[in-house]
Amino acid sequence: MAVSALPRTMDALTRRATMLRDSLHKSQGNTDGMVAILGSFDHRLSALEAAMRPTQVRTHAIRMAHENIDKTLKAGEAILAQFDLTRRAEATILRGPHEDLESYLEAVDTLKGISRFFSSNKNFRSSEGILNHVNGLLAKSSLKIEEEFKQLMTTYSKPIEPDRLFDCLPKSLRPSKDDEDENANQSDHPSKGLETAVYKIPTLVPPRILPLMNDIAQQLVQAGNQQSCYKIYRESRGSALESSLRKLGVEKLTKDDVQKMQWEALEAKIGNWIQFMRIAVKLLLTGERKICDQIFEGGNFNKDQCFAEMATNSVVTLLSFGDAVAKSKRSPEKLFVLLDMYEVMRELQPEVFGE
Structure with missing residues (x-):
């Protein structure tokens, strides 16, 4: 990658990080942890940008930095996807299982997958917060499922x-x-x-x-x-x-x-x-x-x-x-x-x- 292309690359990466952060602000509930994660990405990008501005930066170092930034943003996208899944599953859990039991059970499975994701990636900032929230939703879903089982058996x-x-x-x-x-x-x-x-x-x-x-x-x-x-x-x-x-x-x-x-x-x-x-x-x-x-x-x-x-x-x-x-x-x-x-x-x- 040419040194002259560095500013454009950095601008593009910065815009992607900003878009991810803005998108997360619009989602419902438990976004503080993700905002903190993306905020840390902003700081990393700024530090990398300052370090790579000098015209004598080696091409190899620029390429490696680009790859690291890209990996960081992909990780951010994966985390954002988990938050989006959490938001949708939460809405289904709060509605209860009576109207659509099949979708409700699918939402429970989704929450279990999210719990496994953050449990295996505890190095993410605020992962404990989202884990607690997801586990709380799972506990609530268990009570609602028990009520539904009792209602079905009685009916x-x-x-x-x-x-x-x-x-x-x-x-x-x-x-x-x-x-x-x-x-x-x-x-x-x-x-x-x-x-x-x-x-x-x-x-x-x-x-x-x-x-x-x-x-x-x-x-x-x-x-x-x-x-x-x-x-x-x-x-x-x-x-x-x-x-x-x-x-x-x-x-x-x-x-x-x-x-x-x-x-x-x-x-x-x-x-x-x-x-x-x-x-x-x-x-x-x-x-x-x-x-x-x-x-x-x-x-x-x-x-x-x-x-x-x-x-x-x-x-x-x-x-x-x-x-x-x-x-x-x-x-x-x-x-x-x-x-x-x-x-x-x-x-x-x-x-x-x-x-």
């Missing part, structure tokens, strides 16, 4: 109506619409081949929602909120399962409750209980297991424990009636219905107890 954790459940049973097990008590007499007409009967698993949560729940669960775990994620799932889905069973007619009875019943009433309840057990295990619990597996797919999730804790209260309620009948006073008329209860438990045992 889509509604009990399922009994009619829908009956429609999912094999035809041989569906209660007759002409005889409301037929389901109570199922124990009198045991069906063959029930273990191979086809059950249609009901849709408990819209399929399009499950991937979103999975994305949020992954983010919560990455943010260290795994236990909150599990708690929200257990409470929402556990409540929906219990409500579905109550609508169906499942109730928790003690030995004393059973002992006080007339035989006809008890026989009807036993027939219902056999039907409820099949519905609960073959339809509801199977459907809930699918939901659990999809929400907690991937990552370091303990799906088995989470599902078991969610379903425990409902399973205990279901089994309490069978236990109460088994412990009640023996009588000859109970023999056949007790055998039917035993058969349904043998049929469902692998699924209830996970054997």
Whole structure:
């Protein structure tokens, strides 16, 4: 580079630095650190310009200085780009995830990348300030994501109506619409081949929602909120399962409750209980297991424990009636219905107890 071209080169570089500084002044929030960085670039340029003004400066020194200045400006442009990304991601975080969850999660990933950038370049002036700001935004985003997960789980954790459940049973097990008590007499007409009967698993949560729940669960775990994620799932889905069973007619009875019943009433309840057990295990619990597996797919999730804790209260309620009948006073008329209860438990045992 000719010495005569030096003033033009220096002017051009100075203008680039000035433009970067002016552009940064226009961006929103956390610009003080960048202004300080670019201000230091101005001082360096001024010092270099003063040093290179003498006409006897060697050409090699001028070329090296030009390269160093260019590298400095490129570093400044990279930092400015990070500040611009921060500004845009911050706007998305402040709006919240409800309107556009996908964009919100992308903004969270962007902030994580910015945090890594400044963590690996701590020699930049004011890098600590921008790091603190970005990490603060990430903490805020984690709270908003947890709220969104809770809202989604609550919105889509509604009990399922009994009619829908009956429609999912094999035809041989569906209660007759002409005889409301037929389901109570199922124990009198045991069906063959029930273990191979086809059950249609009901849709408990819209399929399009499950991937979103999975994305949020992954983010919560990455943010260290795994236990909150599990708690929200257990409470929402556990409540929906219990409500579905109550609508169906499942109730928790003690030995004393059973002992006080007339035989006809008890026989009807036993027939219902056999039907409820099949519905609960073959339809509801199977459907809930699918939901659990999809929400907690991937990552370091303990799906088995989470599902078991969610379903425990409902399973205990279901089994309490069978236990109460088994412990009640023996009588000859109970023999056949007790055998039917035993058969349904043998049929469902692998699924209830996970054997």
